[in-house]
Amino acid sequence: MRISHRISRPTQWSIVLAAAIAAGHPVSAQSPDTGDWVQVYSIVVPYASDNDLNALTRLLDHAYVDQKARTVSAEVGPGELAQLRMLGLPVQINEAETARIRDYITKGVGKQASSAPDTTPGTKKISDGGSHAACYRTVGQVYSSFDELAAKYPKLVKVQTLGKTWMGGQYRQPGTDSDNNTNSSWVNLLVKYLPASVLNTFNLSLFPTEPYPIRVIVAGNFEKQDAQAQKPPNMVWTGGIHAREYAPQEVGMKYIEWLLDNYETDANARMMLDTNRYHFVVHNPDGRSIAEQQITARQRKNTNYATAACSTARSGGVDLNRNYPFGWRTGGPGASDNQCAEDYRGTAAVSEPETQVVLDYVRGSWNQAACKWEGGALPDGRPKSATYCNAQNRDNGGAGEFDWKTGADENYGGGVFIDLHSAARAILWSWGVRRSENENNIQTPNNLGLATIAQRMAYHNKYSAQQVLGYDTEGTTKDAVYGYLGAPSYTVEMGRSFYESCDNFNKEVYPENFNGFHYLSRVLYRPYQLPQGPDTVDVKIAAEAVQAGTKALVTATVDDNRYLYSKPGQSDIPAPPVPVVKKIKTALAYVGKLPWEAGAVGIPLALSASDQASPGLEEATRTASGMLDTTGLAPGRHMVYVQGINEDDKPGSVSAAFLNVKAAPEVTPEQPxxxxxxxxxxxxxxxxxxxxxxxxxxxxxxxxxxxxxx
Incomplete structure (x- = not known):
């Protein structure tokens, strides 16, 4: 909940904010936990101008901006709260939300002690003792789900181990460690690096024997896709890069489970798995294993305690989402050199094994002769000139500048990359950092396409499509993937809290993101192009089954008005392109073949008024209907695809329905x-x-x- 009353604003406090920024005070990034472990606060700070908002979002980690109420909300520890008040900011504690978070912490996270050591470590839910957090799987449970799905759907699922984490690289089999077996288990490694005061907050029996590796689950109709000349488009998710963010990892898993469990019964699920491939990577299993046992559940970084040894577990380590190479250490405020800061970038780009493993999987390996990345989960669609024909994508290689201005081909068909996060209800896209080489702004050459995808998704999940949260973020996953490959790349900040209750996760967080990913799956074939056209939904065949040789009625809703536009809020951030709603020109149905497949024949559908149309935009939302002739169709189930086209001749998303054809009744011929x-x-x-x-x-x-x- 949000506080409803207006907070008084001290005179000219924006001057204080500006001074804080100039002095280098990223509040949430530099203050370790102090005081009682349960002291987490939900705070609200009002703002009166764009400058105020700009400064606040740079001070607060993962802030949620309510532009209507003109407030910024965040979750902070006692040290962070003290620093904000020292700066003279009009901080108001949201008492109700603070009480909910503390109840969440007290009842669940870190309260998993059992009378005897667990014989199956790592397989308990985040909270076995209460329903508020029991919906979130641990790393061990996620990996068990990987294997169970692969066994259940062997033709649709593959599981792969990508590599070791930092802690996994330190681990040694018992008996092979010359240093008294200090590296021979997860627990021994924690004892080696963390003080007893921190270890006492964990139930050590729940850690696995050895650190989990980085694994990926891939879902798709491999047999069908491998038989085709054209490679399938891919949706690549990374989840849990910031360990304390529980909801994103669960959303990714549940969506893949929905696809698989509904493959035989839902036409869109079948279309998606037949057409696309879905990759879900658990990015930071070390950090997540700590966060699952951490009382305050505030672990953000990985567990590289050798590089960043700090007083608490959560302060140590490297922020993996500041460790990626494209734009690492650009010289701005996008990350920190303070080892104990929450956004510590590491000693060098790709210094962390987790970063290297995921980057290698997504982009593949560099082929100098072809001047492109090959073999990755996403193909290289960003052309390289002779100047930037090198694996670093730098001017003439070496220490030259990155290529910030070359865009991907609008015909890019490789898919989309999404890094799943909590908890600002926002869809962010590249660039996340301003550079003088790019006229000191954040816009990419593919800005229209990137913004359109985000605004279409935002219609479905009701998030803010705003490109950045108000502060620079250098060395991130999305900037690296877009920078090297040109693939549409996003950070999706889901939910309202790091401490999202299961009730809210099930009622709001998962359904709204399911809708967004469902839409994205239906435009994945050409992600820069298809969102420029209308969204087609609710494809229905009137009869449960029709007799061969007769006609079947198909209906659908074709809607070009499905955008959600958001202003950036900050005056120094360019506004995204404003969507232009177009009239629907036509709609076509296809039986057995997708619109872009060879031999596909479009059947024109009639357009009529829709009760879903907005006043004044009636011709942008239409009902499409028509009769499908089943003559020549074999008995059985057939796929019907419907696609709308707007007045700019832009085709849009595709939706599907099953057409069940039954054989005509057998007629005994007359004896001549x-x-x-x-x-x-x-x-x-x-x-x-x-x-x-x-x-x-x-x-x-x-x-x-x-x-x-x-």
Whole structure:
């Protein structure tokens, strides 16, 4: 909940904010936890101008901006709260939300102690003792789900181990460690690096014997896709890069489970798995294993305690989402060199094994002769000039500048990359950092396409499509993937809290993101192009089954008004392009083949008024309907695809329905009347009376026999 009353604003406090920024005070990034472990606060700070908002979002980690109420909300520890108040900011504690968070912490996270050591470590839910957090799987449970799905759907699922985490790289099998087995288990490694005061907050029996590796689950109809000349588009998710964010990892898993469980019963699920491939990577299993046992559940970074040894577990380590190479250490405020800061970038780009493993999986390996990345989950669609023909994508290689201005081909068909986060209800896209080489702004050459995708998704999940949260973020996943490959790349900040209750997750967070990913799956074939056209939904075949040779009624809603536009809020951030709603020109149905497949034949559908249309935009939302001739279709289930086209001749998303055809009833053919050969005829010439009498008797017998058959 949000506080409803207006907070008074001290005079000219924006001057204080500006001074704080100039002095280098990223509040949430530099203050370790102090005081009682349960002291997490939900705070609200009002703002009166764009400058105020700009400064606030730079001070607060993952802030949620309510532009209507003109407030900024965040979750902070006691040290962070103290620093904000020292700066003279009008901080108001949201008492109700603070109480909910503390109840969440007290009842669940870190309260998993059992009377005896767990014989299956890592397989408990985040909270086995209460329903508020029991919906979130641990790393061990997620990986168990990977394997269970692969066993259940062997033709649709593959699981792969990508590599070791930082802690996994330190681990040694028992008996092989020359240093008294200090590296021979997860627990021994924690004892080696963390003080007893921190270890006492964990139930050490719940850690696995050795650190989990980085694994990926891939879902798709491999047999069908491998038989096609064109490679399928891919949706690549990374989840849990910031360990304390529980909801994103669960959303990714549940969406893949929905696809698989509904493949036989939902036409869109079948279309998606037949057409696309879905990759879900658990990015930071070390950090997540800590966060699952951490009382305050505030672990953000990985567990590289050798590089960043700090007083608490959560302060140590490297922020993996500041460790990616494209734009790492650009010289601005996008990350920190303070080892104990929450956004510590690491000693070098790709210094962390987790970063290297995921980057290698997504982009593949560099082929200098072809001047492109090959073999990754997403193909390279960003052309390289001779100047930038090198694996670093830098001017003439070496230490030259990155290529910030070359865009991907609008025909890019490789898919989309999404890094799943909590908890600002926002869809962010590249660039996340301003550079003088790019006229000191954040816009990419593909800005229209990137913004349109985000605004279409935002219609479905009701998030803010705003490109950045108000502060620079250098060295991020999305900037690296877009920078190297040109693939549409996003950070989706889901939910309202790091401490999202299961009730809210099930009622709001998962359904709204399911809708967004459902839409994205239906435009994945050409993600820069298809969102420029209308969204087609609710494809229905009127009859449960139709007889072969008859006609079936198909209906659908075709809507070009499905955008959600958001202003950036900050004056120094360019506003995204404003969507232009277009009239629907036509809609086509296809039986058995997608619109872009060879041999696909579009069947024109009639357009009529829709009760879903907005006043004044009636021609932008239409009902499409028509009759499908089933002549020549074999009995069984067929796929029907519908796609709308707007007045700019832009085709949009595709939606599907099953057409069940049953065989026509078997009809026993009439026995033909045999010609009378008159074998009893005695001689040539005219028939005499005997011949005529015998013929009459024969015809009468045939007629009688036919009547009996009827």
């Amino acid at each position: 009347v045999m010609p009378i050969a008159f074998p009893f005829r005695r001689s040539g010439g005219a028939l005499d009376l005997v011949d005529l009498a015998l013929a009459a008797l024969g015809v009468a017998g045939l007629v009688a026999a036919r009547r009996r058959r009827r």
